Amino acid sequence: MKPLKASLARAPIRWTHPITPSQVCVLIRAEPDIHKAILIFDSATAEYPSGYRHDLPTFTLLSSRLALSSHPRRAEQLLLRAVRELSLPIPEPALLPLLRSHARAGRPLESLRLLLHSPSLFSLQPSHRSYTLVLSSLVAGNHLSQARHLYKHMKDINIPPSVATFNALVKALCSSGSLDAAVGVFRRMTDRHCKPDACTYNTLIDGFCKSGKVGDARDIFREMQEKRCAPTVVTYCSLIHGHCLSGDPDGALELFDEMRVRGVKPNVVTYSALVDGLCKGGRVMKAVEVVEQMAVDKCKPNVITYSGLVDGLCREGRVREAMEMLDRMRIQGRKPDAGLCGKVINGLCDSGKFHEAANCLDEMVLSGVQPNRVTWSLHVRMHNVVVRGLCGESDANRAFQVYLSMRSRGINTEPETFQLLIDCLCKKDDLQRAAQLVYEMLVGGCVPDYVTWRAIVGVFWNRSRVRESAELMLDTITDRVKT
Template sequence: MGSRSVMKWPQQVSTSLVEQLIRSEKDLEKAISTFDAATAEYGFHHDQNTFGLMIKRLLSANKFMKAEDMLDRMRREKCKITESIVLSFFRAYSRVHKPHEVVRIFRKMKEYECEPTEKSYLTVFSVLVNESQLKMAFNFYRYMRQMGIPTSVASLNVLIKALCKSKGSLDSAFKIFREMPKRGHTPDSYTYGTLICGLCKAGRNLEARELLLEMEGNGCAPSVVTYSLLIHGLCQTSKLDEALELLKEMESKGIEPNVYTYSSLIDGLCKNGHTSQAMKLLERMIRKHHAPNLITYSSLIHGFCSEGKVQDAVQILDRIKLQELKPDAGLYSKIINGFCDVSKFSEAANFLDEMVLSGITPNRVTWGLHVRIHNRVVQGLCSEGNLNQAFHQYLSFRNRGISIEATTFESLVESSCSKGDLHKAARIMDEMVVDGCIPDMKTWNRILNGFWDPRKVREAAELMQSKLIEEYRSNI
């Protein structure tokens, strides 16, 4: 084994030595080799500590199958599988958003002769709720109760969160909340924060504000998360004055706003036409050493473009690049659309080129918007008489498989004819037909009128003859 060549093993191999070697080996495969060599070459019997450490390393690297193989090996070697090791599987599968795998491992606990405690039940329940597997979550909660798992503040908090996420169940969440003291449970900051979040998402901001006051009255100190959720809710309903007052309130209590707090306020200000105020808040945010993220910048770009301040939006894009954040297709689309809105199609085309050269591509969600923007830019360039740039863009997105609208083909044909480039117009119309777009009478007339010149009658006749032959053959 490779591990033997780099070190001399002592005659007595201890658990602490094996643990030390596994931890110190950065290469996972070499760590596995060391783990195996301890047994194969030196007769070491692994225990819960070494097995557990190896499993955690495998899970950290998302080597789930190998980790489960190690779990089976523990069972074969009669090494007791502890709940702590099983919980590491729950956390790992939860990290990669695989709640069904969490449930599967939970069901195998008895097979592993590992009796689940309240902690395991609560972890699985929490994972299901966090992943919005609400039907499974409610069924699992009922199963918990059947198995005699007692209610606790922690379990009721997760149940309240599930009800807040479930459509139309917010009042049921409040019913449980009000009954908690009767069951001997005192709501904590997490309980209040969850309910405030649910109220804000439901647009019930006044009730959320009242609950915040009740929370403080009951000795539960609201956190930055609680305030941020309420501020976000107020911004979503355009109650900006209240949101800004709440910002002052939290700061007066010594609660420092975070990126989410500032981003929510900036988004609300931008959506309501207050980009100047949003920029002041951005500068304040930076002074307090909170680095803006793409969501913050996206709100500002959208706000500037909505107000026709496209150059200001471009400056924000430059800030993104300086901060070494990678702008996505959505941000470029906003700027390109912004230039189109103010009829600066050449600048819009330049940003299209920049986006392509940077290797930025839209995802499935934004693909339709991406197609519309490309077509809009080409049509705009044609309307300005900028045929060369329009044709360049046309070829670019044709080569990338972007759908071309009939209106775009027609704009290109008309622009080509206006410039006297009839061969280019004919080529575009040929490609239009190949793509399944049927030219209308206006487009046909534009081509024929272009060729209808004493010097070009022959070319017009040949074109017409060719088209008639094609039509005749297609009808045979």
């Protein structure tokens, strides 16, 4: 809690006499600011230090508010204080917000600690609700070994698992690749007359699809329908993605048509998986049709959708269509990232369209696409390829402009790029820029090779011979005039 005197000095509260716990609870519930709610809680006992103390509902109310406001440590301290002052067990509904708060903050092991020590800390024996919540948070945090041990502990202390408990365990086993064990848990559910729900089936189907066992996933899908458990959009997304991973875009299309017939509305994840699978399966134009269908269904494509489509178009040499997709993406208010722009630029370079690639680099800069630690190597590779390509086309001026853009943003220039650009400038007799590049190359710790030195020295040499010839010609003309 905050220091009492400081809190009261900032915002003193006038209480009626006598203060009742219900009055304090009403005020705490009505106060949206958690710090002011703490002030209300503290000032009530300060007003009548010997005649009033909080009851258990007041303690649990403020504790829940603290946990929901991402203050789990303070919430735990408040519950421990309630146990000390009231000598009463803490009810489980007060523990659940605390467990959820740790889970949301990515601290499932803290939730596990509170769960296992709740009998000694709070005089509380948790039910399957608390165990299931912690089990799910352990699975979500990829603490699979601890999740399996917790499930075994539940069996040892005779806590009956619920459908949610089984679902968490199935997800843990599927995540670790133990599909046979996951199916075993799934079968035990039916043996115990615990009916699997859509989440159970979806988890198993997704596990089989990600492992490339699409046939087994289809078997579970058929069983799901036989048991009259309606497939959801998640079910179809997993199956469509599985067929695409296994190189069966036709099967993915059949499932896509089936889900629409059944009235299951595809979402952007469904479309993105299908588009990516069609592009990788060589059905790019069909993927374009699917993206057009998204507009009809009023489902906006995201970066993943466009990324798969642009990649497929570039791999088939349809760079113009890929650039049109980038333009459409910008019109829809979605900013292409470095990876997406890189695919188009690489496609342009593969097609020998280095000037258009350079223009795309300029657009990236203008739109604010800057390299980060993840995309740094991609930016370096793109820029160097474009500069080398422009040098190959003998466009020294444009190549030098791209180089200056690289230098201003700290993008590394590779030794081969330096050497090709210097050679290109020397052939254009641009000695000043070539000398500047040699200097910057040396400052950057990159020593020019023999070919580079020979090219730039040759320019100096040629200029010297021209001057000597001109002087000789001038002297000859002067002598003839005199005679």
